[in-house]
Amino acid sequence: MTYLAKPKIHHPSLPKNALGFTRRDYEGAISTLCAGCGHDSISAAIIQAFFELDVPPHRVAKLSGIGCSSKTPTYFLGNSHGFNSVHGRMPSVLTGAALANRDLIYLGVSGDGDSASIGLGQFAHSLRRGVNMVYIVENNGVYGLTKGQFSATADRGSKSKRGAINLDESIDLAMLALTLGATFVARGFSGDKAQLVPLIKAAVEHKGAALIDIVSPCVAFNNHAGSTKSYDYVREHNDAVNRLDFISTREEITADYAPGETRDVLLHDGGTIRLRKLNDDYDPTDKVGVTAFLEARRAAGEVVTGLLYLHPHSTDLHGALDTVAVPLNSLTDADLVPGEEALAAINAGLR
Amino acid sequence: MTPPSTALSRVNDFVVKFANVNGSGSASANGLFAKAILRMGVPVAARNIFPSNIQGLPTWFEVRVVEAGWRGRRGGVDMAVAMNPQTWDKDLAEVDAGGYVFYDSTRPLPPSKLRADVTPIGVPLTAICNAEYSDPRQRQLFKNIIYLGALSALLDIDPAEIEKLFGEQYKGKEALLDSNRKALKLGRDYALANFACPLPVRVQRSDKVGDRIFIDGNSAAALGCVYGGATVAAWYPITPSSSLAEAFASHCRKLRTDKATGKKRYAIVQAEDELASIGMVIGAAWNGARAFTATSGPGISLMQEFLGLAYFAEIPAVLFDVQRGSPSTGMPTRTQQADLLCCAYASHGDTKHVMLFPEDPKESFEFAAMAFDLADRLQTPIFVMLDLDIGMQDWLVDPFEWDDSRRMDRGKVMTATMLDAGRDFGRYLDVDGDGIPYRTYPGTHASKGGYFTRGTTKDRYAKYTEEGPAYVDNMQRLQRKFETAKEHVPAPAVQQGTKPAKSGVIWFGSTGAAMGESLAALEAEGIRLDRLRIRAFPFADAVAEFIHAHEHVFVVEQNRDAQMKSLLVNECGIDPAKLISILHYDGTPVTARYITREITEKARLFNVAPLRKVAP
Numbered sequence: 001m002t003y004l005a006k007p008k009i010h011h012p013s014l015p016k017n018a019l020g021f022t023r024r025d026y027e028g029a030i031s032t033l034c035a036g037c038g039h040d041s042i043s044a045a046i047i048q049a050f051f052e053l054d055v056p057p058h059r060v061a062k063l064s065g066i067g068c069s070s071k072t073p074t075y076f077l078g079n080s081h082g083f084n085s086v087h088g089r090m091p092s093v094l095t096g097a098a099l100a101n102r103d104l105i106y107l108g109v110s111g112d113g114d115s116a117s118i119g120l121g122q123f124a125h126s127l128r129r130g131v132n133m134v135y136i137v138e139n140n141g142v143y144g145l146t147k148g149q150f151s152a153t154a155d156r157g158s159k160s161k162r163g164a165i166n167l168d169e170s171i172d173l174a175m176l177a178l179t180l181g182a183t184f185v186a187r188g189f190s191g192d193k194a195q196l197v198p199l200i201k202a203a204v205e206h207k208g209a210a211l212i213d214i215v216s217p218c219v220a221f222n223n224h225a226g227s228t229k230s231y232d233y234v235r236e237h238n239d240a241v242n243r244l245d246f247i248s249t250r251e252e253i254t255a256d257y258a259p260g261e262t263r264d265v266l267l268h269d270g271g272t273i274r275l276r277k278l279n280d281d282y283d284p285t286d287k288v289g290v291t292a293f294l295e296a297r298r299a300a301g302e303v304v305t306g307l308l309y310l311h312p313h314s315t316d317l318h319g320a321l322d323t324v325a326v327p328l329n330s331l332t333d334a335d336l337v338p339g340e341e342a343l344a345a346i347n348a349g350l351r
Numbered sequence: 352m353t354p355p356s357t358a359l360s361r362v363n364d365f366v367v368k369f370a371n372v373n374g375s376g377s378a379s380a381n382g383l384f385a386k387a388i389l390r391m392g393v394p395v396a397a398r399n400i401f402p403s404n405i406q407g408l409p410t411w412f413e414v415r416v417v418e419a420g421w422r423g424r425r426g427g428v429d430m431a432v433a434m435n436p437q438t439w440d441k442d443l444a445e446v447d448a449g450g451y452v453f454y455d456s457t458r459p460l461p462p463s464k465l466r467a468d469v470t471p472i473g474v475p476l477t478a479i480c481n482a483e484y485s486d487p488r489q490r491q492l493f494k495n496i497i498y499l500g501a502l503s504a505l506l507d508i509d510p511a512e513i514e515k516l517f518g519e520q521y522k523g524k525e526a527l528l529d530s531n532r533k534a535l536k537l538g539r540d541y542a543l544a545n546f547a548c549p550l551p552v553r554v555q556r557s558d559k560v561g562d563r564i565f566i567d568g569n570s571a572a573a574l575g576c577v578y579g580g581a582t583v584a585a586w587y588p589i590t591p592s593s594s595l596a597e598a599f600a601s602h603c604r605k606l607r608t609d610k611a612t613g614k615k616r617y618a619i620v621q622a623e624d625e626l627a628s629i630g631m632v633i634g635a636a637w638n639g640a641r642a643f644t645a646t647s648g649p650g651i652s653l654m655q656e657f658l659g660l661a662y663f664a665e666i667p668a669v670l671f672d673v674q675r676g677s678p679s680t681g682m683p684t685r686t687q688q689a690d691l692l693c694c695a696y697a698s699h700g701d702t703k704h705v706m707l708f709p710e711d712p713k714e715s716f717e718f719a720a721m722a723f724d725l726a727d728r729l730q731t732p733i734f735v736m737l738d739l740d741i742g743m744q745d746w747l748v749d750p751f752e753w754d755d756s757r758r759m760d761r762g763k764v765m766t767a768t769m770l771d772a773g774r775d776f777g778r779y780l781d782v783d784g785d786g787i788p789y790r791t792y793p794g795t796h797a798s799k800g801g802y803f804t805r806g807t808t809k810d811r812y813a814k815y816t817e818e819g820p821a822y823v824d825n826m827q828r829l830q831r832k833f834e835t836a837k838e839h840v841p842a843p844a845v846q847q848g849t850k851p852a853k854s855g856v857i858w859f860g861s862t863g864a865a866m867g868e869s870l871a872a873l874e875a876e877g878i879r880l881d882r883l884r885i886r887a888f889p890f891a892d893a894v895a896e897f898i899h900a901h902e903h904v905f906v907v908e909q910n911r912d913a914q915m916k917s918l919l920v921n922e923c924g925i926d927p928a929k930l931i932s933i934l935h936y937d938g939t940p941v942t943a944r945y946i947t948r949e950i951t952e953k954a955r956l957f958n959v960a961p962l963r964k965v966a967p
Binding site: 056074079080082089091096098099100103124317321322324328333335336338339340346347351 | 564577578606612620626635636637640642656660792798803804807
């Protein structure tokens with residue numbers, strides 16, 4: 001992207017959200033990724049989504065692993081605490097953080113190497129535990145920082161920039177997430193911000209594990225003919241099943257669609273997700289149907305995007321563990337330490 | 352049956368070793384045996400010696416009845432309760448001359464299977480059971496209670512104490528209570544009718560137990576976690592540490608459930624592996640909760656990368672390493688102190704970690720609670736180094752103590768108020784000169800105090816940098832912080848006369864159980880040693896001073912490679928020749944006899960004490 005630092009002063013006419021913040025308040029440091037990198041578009045979509053959701057930036061914790069994608073949390077939400085952990089292990093760090101304070105929003109940012117190769121185990125277990133988080137995979141099928149090796153999401157038969165053919169089957173993280181019990185599964189394309197922003201907003205408001213697998217072409221190492229993660233390939237093979245408008249409880253439904261074009265999914269907390277149907281037969285709450293549809297489209301070489309699956313009555317890990325309503329990190333000595341008298345009783349029971 | 356004239360006569364000072372088959376339900380009867388003796392005011396040191404198996408392999412339970420209160424194994428056996436035919440020969444061979452072997456005499460044993468210098472005590476346990484019970488499971492379980500009954504008569508254990516224990520165990524289950532009483536009586540009656548009870552080896556009521564409690568180190572450490580304010584536990588099952596996490600869950604259910612709502616003031620996750628456990632601990636602690644994991648050597652190996660991150664990014668974490676026989680899978684159900692180097696310098700690059708060495712369950716409780724204060728104060732991982740001997744065995748220790756005025760020390764945390772007051776926040780800025788910077792919890796302030804935590808090199812304000820001077824500045828501060836740690840960790844326990852002895856001895860952890868007894872024996876031989884028990888790493892200056900003040904110092908440890916000695920040489924600049932290793936690493940807890948013999952031999956070589964005749 002640009003290497004010119006932006007001025008600190010905000011233009012007075014910049015639009016503000018309900019909290020009085022401008023979009024600039026949701027930005028971070030200047031990106032050091034390659035010009036044209038799909039990941040920067042995703043960062044822009046994250047900024048837009050949080051701005052539109054009126055979330056105070058410091059109430060978000062952003063966590064990542066290692067790799068190009070994992071560098072991006074520096075480039076958005078500059079006032080939030082961030083944690084660039086170790087390769088493939090963001091999910092466990094995020095899980096622990098979420099256990100400590102249930103009141104923050106947890107945004108995990110990872111890549112295909114980080115999540116599908118070295119970190120597949122943690123990817124899987126964080127989703128099946130239902131950690132309340134938005135888990136974004138910036139998926140480009142290659143290792144960028146080490147210069148173009150295949151990752152585990154590269155399609156079998158696809159060609160690397162150096163001409164090597166990938167011999168291994170690819171891992172479809174969205175389908176895997178579905179199997180593992182993620183309660184919100186979406187796929188986006190970094191080149192389609194209009195689709196991406198509402199997906200991120202809906203994922204933030206979703207209670208439980210929300211995965212967004214975002215195909216994000218690597219302009220340096222995976223944007224050539226023969227790649228199945230290039231801008232051209234994804235544009236040609238993108239099969240969007242729906243367009244989505246996330247409508248939180250406080251918003252009025254104003255968008256106007258012809259009857260039969262939309263489907264509202266009511267959420268347990270009163271919110272609504274309005275889907276503009278692009279495929280008449282697609283029902284994102286029917287897990288069996290979704291699985292069959294994704295399998296069929298994958299066999300046909302299509303990249304299905306949109307909100308693929310949604311469990312409208314999901315719960316999260318705190319619900320499963322039945323923890324107190326306040327953050328565990330706010331509990332005091334009085335809440336936690338049983339004291340002398342209790343200890344005397346324990347001693348008595350050990351004689 | 353008349354005992355041979357050499358038969359041992361010992362009151363409140365003998366060893367009984369039960370040989371059983373794993374999964375036969377003997378643990379409960381054996382536990383009652385030990386506890387009934389304790390209730391008679393006579394101290395015991397009990398140890399389970401068990402295989403990595405659920406059913407079928409041999410298992411032993413050794414009870415040392417010891418009025419003198421020694422806590423270690425003595426070595427040798429005075430009575431074998433040989434209930435496992437697979438190990439008969441070995442069990443019989445272990446009995447000291449003049450001792451006894453108690454066995455099931457339902458099928459006669461050929462005389463070749465017995466020893467002339469060991470008195471056989473045969474009770475037809477199977478025959479009694481078969482006559483009394485028809486259900487095979489009952490036959491098995493009550494056989495254990497029947498031998499307990501017979502032993503109570505033979506060793507003069509008050510049956511009323513056993514019945515009282517039944518009452519506590521089966522409160523509200525009258526049927527079980529009655530059937531256990533009946534089985535106990537069957538065994539007692541047989542022994543009273545057929546042997547001259549009690550034997551010359553026997554228990555006599557005393558008052559040496561006092562208000563001491565009987566508990567294992569894992570339970571004690573778990574209770575320490577509750578008192579230390581831990582709210583997040585992430586763990587992966589591994590022997591011998593699993594019972595620590597499980598005990599935490601059980602303590603929390605009782606002590607941390609909100610009375611009004613039934614909700615939990617804690618979160619426990621059984622992770623998918625040790626990498627995830629330590630990752631969760633780091634995430635939770637980064638976010639301001641007190642968090643821990645419990646594991647053993649193989650788990651520590653898996654956690655290495657994360658431990659480097661926690662060191663370098665300065666995140667509090669508490670780890671319990673319940674050490675077992677190693678390397679690799681090693682001896683999962685045997686004890687060792689062989690993870691010292693692996694923990695002290697865990698992870699790649701220049702790293703150093705704080706370790707605490709509790710000597711028993713009492714200190715396990717104290718050090719566990721303290722570890723959370725230390726982790727927050729020092730913002731770094733704290734290893735509490737237990738071992739299987741402390742963790743999984745019941746020990747007789749002084750009761751736990753707590754001072755209600757004590758408060759958690761959350762260390763240097765910058766709050767929103769401090770930020771608003773204009774305090775300069777640099778996550779890695781050494782404001783106080785002790786190497787410890789301030790941290791903020793995520794979500795603290797809308798515009799100040801946010802920072803990026805990373806494993807890459809950063810400057811004092813947490814900005815990414817690969818500049819050499821900034822890197823060196825940070826590494827030197829970390830070194831300074833490690834120096835500061837010396838003032839916060841438990842000081843070594845030193846015992847020396849007004850005039851230093853020529854030689855000293857250093858030990859740590861579970862070795863302490865055998866040490867007191869060994870030192871008493873050495874003194875009786877005329878070998879007087881000054882003593883130092885290491886309780887933490889980094890070493891306080893007093894450790895190096897102690898070594899410098901003596902010509903030779905014995906270092907007793909339970910590993911092959913003298914790992915503590917390596918740490919002493921490396922960290923204190925000690926001449927290796929000054930430190931004489933006494934090493935024991937066969938997986939069994941070191942005994943006083945072993946230490947005494949080794950020190951005696953080596954002391955002679957080094958001429959520690961002039962050879963003089965000791966008055967009888």
